[in-house]
């Protein structure tokens with residue numbers, strides 16, 4: 284392909300890069316995007332979408348067992364995997380068509396910075412294209428990290444890619460890591476029929492959430508038959524016939540047909556030509572609130588950056604990034620906090636839903652992180668099963684909601700919902716945090732009867748209103 288000159292070039296066509304390029308083009312700029320793998324990135328084929336396609340059926344089935352007279356099952360694993368394929372078949376022609384329909388030029392190949400405002404693309408056939416651009420956006424995502432465990436490179440360990448694209452559910456699965464990937468995949472696999480052992484070196488699961496959320500998820504996994512080993516590290520792994528055998532630091536051994544490594548992710552910035560612009564390779568790209576990394580031309584968004592590694596937050600950064608690029612292209616002043624030019628929510632209101640059963644939906648601070656930040660806070664919680672809505676939703680409803688209140692400003696700085704079907708409840712809390720709605724005004728936001736959102740009223744009463 285002949286060399287190209289555009290307003291914006293984006294490296295990486297995951298959900299985040301696509302959004303940055305599409306929004307810049309929508310506002311009149313010419314845009315190109317470089318993709319080495321599949322357009323749509325990790326999220327579409329190997330992460331968010333296929334994992335939720337595996338989790339929704341097992342979640343629904345469990346819900347039927349909480350109401351007498353409607354119990355469904357057994358689960359048809361083949362049909363579950365076939366439906367997952369409909370969502371996450373690794374064929375990116377549809378997403379590539381979307382890009383061309385949106386007017387963005389797609390360059391297939393590996394992109395590297397080649398000095399200021401230039402990207403060199405190496406195509407599969409070895410030819411290269413040089414793209415000159417006023418602005419360059421890095422949206423190269425992340426890859427799994429490999430913890431230092433003897434033999435881990437020799438046992439054919441699974442990453443999220445194998446776990447989400449599985450063709451046959453193995454009889455047993457070892458999982459290394461009790462973060463978000465670990466607990467979601469433990470939930471899916473144990474309910475699809477595998478015997479699951481989960482090894483987490485910390486003293487609790489999903490450590491970034493409220494401690495009680497981790498305890499409830501652990502209790503639910505154990506009730507499903509998952510062998511949860513906390514405070515334990517794998518020291519070595521080896522193949523023994525068809526099995527993977529892992530040695531733990533307490534001297535014991537656990538085995539499974541496969542080993543899934545779910546021990547975190549690192550930004551994909553090591554083979555990106557960063558050294559050609561004076562930046563160190565291999566680290567997340569530190570961007571300011573405008574998503575700018577360098578001068579007024581280099582930007583980073585999504586998992587490649589130091590921001591939250593979540594699709595929705597990456598796409599938020601991408602919208603900010605595109606609007607900053609467009610403003611600068613037209614010589615306009617950038618707006619401040621809560622304008623279209625600052626990713627302010629990164630500091631105050633990052634929401635996340637963990638699709639375990641119970642689900643964990645949280646936004647903003649946990650009580651511990653608020654105290655660590657020096658905020659004067661008080662946290663209150665309430666069992667959702669003690670609302671009429673919760674008790675109707677499921678017999679013996681297991682779950683709670685909690686809010687973390689800044690006692691000086693009397694506004695919510697964090698909220699957590701744990702339980703069946705709570706995923707969508709978190710957005711109300713996100714709005715309250717971003718809007719800095721005083722508790723006295725929230726008192727007038729009346730939740731409908733009989734819904735689980737009445738837990739909001741109970742939380743405010745428990746706080747003292």
Ligand SMILES: Cc1cc2nc3c(=O)[nH]c(=O)nc-3n(C[C@H](O)[C@H](O)[C@H](O)COP(=O)(O)OP(=O)(O)OC[C@H]3O[C@@H](n4cnc5c(N)ncnc54)[C@H](O)[C@@H]3O)c2cc1C
Nearest residue numbers: 295297299319320324325330331394424585586592593594
């Ligand atoms: C199992 C799992 C489940 C998840 N579930 C959720 C969820 O439910 N909700 C949620 O919000 N988040 C979830 N996440 C996180 C989410 O997947 C990421 O935050 C999201 O994919 C980040 O998007 P991105 O566009 O920044 O990066 P990616 O999706 O990783 O895309 C980056 C793209 O850049 C390409 N690329 C990299 N380097 C180059 C280069 N030099 N040249 C050209 N192309 C390049 C890659 O091929 C890739 O296509 C999950 C993650 C995992 C692992």
Ligand SMILES: NC(=O)c1ccc[n+]([C@@H]2O[C@H](COP(=O)([O-])OP(=O)(O)OC[C@H]3O[C@@H](n4cnc5c(N)ncnc54)[C@H](O)[C@@H]3O)[C@@H](O)[C@H]2O)c1
Nearest residue numbers: 430460461462463464465483484485545546547592636637
């Ligand atoms: N529903 C969602 O929003 C969702 C789902 C999946 C993943 N994600 C995102 O993807 C990213 C990656 O997830 P992840 O679960 O891989 O990372 P993570 O950082 O959430 O969890 C990794 C876990 O592995 C543990 N660990 C690390 N090394 C270990 C070792 N040697 N032995 C035992 N335990 C070890 C850590 O204590 C940690 O709890 C995260 O940013 C996550 O938020 C989001």
